[in-house]
Amino acid sequence: MLPQTVLPGAEKYKITHPNPGEFKLDGQCGDARACTLQTAHGPVQTPVFMPVGTKATVKGMHSDELKNIGSQIILGNTYHLHLRPGSELIKELGGLHQFMNWDGPILTDSGGFQVFSLSKLRKITERGVEFKSHIDGAKVFMGPEESMQIQMNLGSDIVMAFDECLEYPSPKDKINESMELTLRWLKRCKQAMTRKESLLFGIVQGGLDLELRRKSLKQITSVDLPGYALGGFSVGEPIHLMHELVKVVGPEMPTDKPRYLMGVGKPLDLILMVDAGIDMFDCVMPTRVARNGTLYTWQGKISIKRAEHRADPGPLDPNCDCYTCKNYSRAYLRHLFASGELLSSQLNTIHNLYFYVQLMNRARQAILKSEWPQFRDFCLSRFA
Numbered sequence: 001m002l003p004q005t006v007l008p009g010a011e012k013y014k015i016t017h018p019n020p021g022e023f024k025l026d027g028q029c030g031d032a033r034a035c036t037l038q039t040a041h042g043p044v045q046t047p048v049f050m051p052v053g054t055k056a057t058v059k060g061m062h063s064d065e066l067k068n069i070g071s072q073i074i075l076g077n078t079y080h081l082h083l084r085p086g087s088e089l090i091k092e093l094g095g096l097h098q099f100m101n102w103d104g105p106i107l108t109d110s111g112g113f114q115v116f117s118l119s120k121l122r123k124i125t126e127r128g129v130e131f132k133s134h135i136d137g138a139k140v141f142m143g144p145e146e147s148m149q150i151q152m153n154l155g156s157d158i159v160m161a162f163d164e165c166l167e168y169p170s171p172k173d174k175i176n177e178s179m180e181l182t183l184r185w186l187k188r189c190k191q192a193m194t195r196k197e198s199l200l201f202g203i204v205q206g207g208l209d210l211e212l213r214r215k216s217l218k219q220i221t222s223v224d225l226p227g228y229a230l231g232g233f234s235v236g237e238p239i240h241l242m243h244e245l246v247k248v249v250g251p252e253m254p255t256d257k258p259r260y261l262m263g264v265g266k267p268l269d270l271i272l273m274v275d276a277g278i279d280m281f282d283c284v285m286p287t288r289v290a291r292n293g294t295l296y297t298w299q300g301k302i303s304i305k306r307a308e309h310r311a312d313p314g315p316l317d318p319n320c321d322c323y324t325c326k327n328y329s330r331a332y333l334r335h336l337f338a339s340g341e342l343l344s345s346q347l348n349t350i351h352n353l354y355f356y357v358q359l360m361n362r363a364r365q366a367i368l369k370s371e372w373p374q375f376r377d378f379c380l381s382r383f384a
Contacts, residue, residue, distance in 0.1 A: 013097040015040040020157065021199050021226040023258060029372035031251045031277040034364045037227070037258050039105040039157040040197040041097065044073050046258065046279035047363050049270065049356040050107060052287065055080045056090075056100040059287050060349040063101045069322065069354040070361065073104060073157075075282050078150050079111030083133050083140070087153035095155030107158035107282075110147045110189075112203075113231070113263070116165035124164065126181070144185045148192035156198055160229065160262075161189040163203040168237040175207045179216045186223055199226040201260060204249075207232060208241050213249050221254055228253055229260035230278075239265070243272050250276035267296055267359055268383040274363050275376055286356050290348035293337045296355045300382055304348070309334040322354035323347075 022038040026045075035046045051058045051066065054077040058066060066074065076096055081087060090099045096106055115122055115129050122131035128143020142150075147162040163182040166175060186202050193200055202220040206213035221228060230249065233242050246261065250273065253259045260280040261273050270281055286296065293305040297317035302309075304316070312330035324333070324347040336344035359379075366375035 010094055010098060013041075013094065013103050015197055016042055020197055023226075023256060025255070027368040027370075029367045029370050030275065032274050032363070032367050032372045032376075033259075033277055033279060034367040035258065035279055037279075039073070039199065041103060041105045041157050042072075044105055044280075045364060047270070047274045047360045047367075048072055048280055049360045050075050050280065050282040051353055051356075052282055052284045053100070053102075054284075055084070056096060058349075058353070059291070060346045061287075061353070065323075065350060066102070066353075067104075069350060070357045071104070071353065074102060074106060076100075076106055076108045076154065076156070077111065077114065078108050078147055078154070078160075079114035079142070081108075081154060082111065082142070082150045083135055087150040091153040091155070095153075097155060105157040106154075108151050108154055108156040108160065109262075110151070110160040110162040110203075111142055112147075112160075112163045113165050115142065116167070116235075124181075126184070128162075144188035145192045148189050148194075152193070152195050152198065155195070158227070159193070159198045159200050161186045161200060161202050163205060163231060165205070165232050165235065166207065168207065168235045170207060172207075172209060172212065175205070175209060175212050176215075179205050179212065179219065182216070183219045183223075186220060190223060190225070201225060201227040201229050201258075203229045203231040203262070204253075205232045208237055208245055210245060210248060213245060214252070217249060217252060225257070227258040227260060229262050229280075231262045233261070234263035234265065234283075239269070243269070246273055246278065247276045250278050253277070266383070267356070267379065270356075270359065271363070271376055271379040271383065274360075274367075275372075281360075286352035287349050290352040291345045293344075293348065295348055296352055298355075298382065304330065304333050305337050306334075316351060317355075320351065320355065320358075322351050324351040324354075 020040040024036045027034040037044045050073050053074045118131050130141045144162045151159045164178045202225050204216045204220045206216040258279045261278045295302045298319045309330040315325040366372045
């Protein structure tokens with residue numbers, strides 16, 4: 001093992017807050033909330049969008065760029081980091097913060113959603129899930145205790161409970177059975193926590209059935225935790241049904257804890273869900289579509305691959321202060337994309353993530369100024 005005492009630069013990644021888990025409601029306008037959550041590596045002000053760094057990297061971005069665009073907190077993934085390079089190795093190298101050179105807060109997903117996606121390669125029991133690695137086909141087992149141990153090794157600031165995520169649609173009796181299993185797993189997750197600096201969030205399931213969602217919400221919040229999430233979305237359900245359900249369930253979540261909607265989504269989704277009282281979001285959408293030439297602006301969505309941009313000397317978005325918009329023309333961005341240049345993905349990703357960060361920053365300011373309805377309606381007119 002590498003002795004952590006000799007690792008260079010460790011001081012930069014040390015814990016900075018003595019009381020992680022403190023939560024403050026800074027302002028509210030309707031159901032929309034502006035809050036502050038203290039983590040071991042600093043505060044997170046909400047509403048907040050968290051860039052997804054599944055394998056210890058946000059694709060196309062290094063840590064300084066993430067800081068420059070204003071990212072407060074990023075995600076890593078338990079499943080992927082467990083398979084490669086391994087959480088024990090990351091622990092020996094100083095933890096995930098030092099490993100990826102990020103000294104801000106990190107949330108790690110438990111791996112439950114990734115295991116769900118391996119439906120043909122997995123076997124679920126009360127103890128946990130046995131599955132085959134998508135890398136080499138090796139058999140791997142993960143249960144609540146294993147997921148927590150991996151996340152403890154990573155040194156995550158926010159730890160997601162290990163849960164079962166079902167496909168859409170699923171029968172009501174199957175959803176109910178899965179919710180009961182998720183509750184039992186949550187209790188085991190809490191018992192397996194070994195880092196007092198890490199904040200465990202429980203995950204509410206229940207599909208698109210309002211009765212079951214409310215039942216799961218009551219079950220999960222019966223376990224006292226620093227925060228709670230709504231999971232089981234982005235699994236093929238009609239998006240308007242998700243909007244309608246969260247609009248009811250969101251305001252019913254505990255008011256004194258952060259509310260996290262997992263895996264959602266587009267700018268329109270974020271605005272509608274902030275309006276429903278949700279505080280935290282993550283999604284691969286802005287980085288994934290950036291690599292395919294789709295860019296979000298304050299005028300709406302743009303496809304940079306279109307021929308109309310071939311000779312356009314103007315910026316991508318004249319109302320955007322990101323590095324891409326301040327330095328490059330639409331014509332150049334289209335040229336990079338058409339030429340298959342790596343810089344295309346990087347510049348597009350910088351813009352999309354900056355846009356998402358600014359969208360949430362402006363939402364927060366609108367809430368604090370009691371101007372949320374006006375800002376919400378402005379966004380709906382642009383993104384609907």
